[in-house]
Amino acid sequence: MKRTQITAADTRMSTASVCRSVTDSLGIDGFEWNYYRAAPEETLSVCYHAHPDEEEIFHVIEGTATFETEQGKISVDAGEVVRFEPGEFQHGFNETDEQLTVLAFSAPREPEIGGIIECPHCGERDQPRAETSADGTNRLYFCTVCDAEVNRKD
Ligand SMILES: [Zn+2]
Known part of the structure; x- marks a missing residue:
């Protein structure tokens, strides 16, 4: 058994001011679990992108996330969960004046x-x-x- 405080999990380099990898801290095999805190104007990913074999799920804990998608720009509020299918292009960011906190899950885990x-x-x-x-x-x-x-x- 392993356990961690989500806010104390291993840090990863990110475009968001905080990216903590529960996957790394607990040695999760099958999926990625990252905790992000993004200040106003920060982003959750480097650019518009897609993962051919990986689905990505974002649970907004605090604030509002904005995603560029193939269907245009969408807003995802605290308490909402959004799923992107394998191959679906998206780019998440914080265009509000408030802090954004997001849990991001993706599977299967990509090696790189x-x-x-x-x-x-x-x-x-x-x-x-x-x-x-x-x-x-x-x-x-x-x-x-x-x-x-x-x-x-x-
Ligand atoms: Zn280029």
């Missing part, structure tokens, strides 16, 4: 970034190319079309 991004620089959609940084501490992700860096993870 397996998603397809819409490059914020050139607009093309492709799976990014991954490299390890020179100091060995981060994985860097690049657009295969324009070569811009689109993400990094510790």
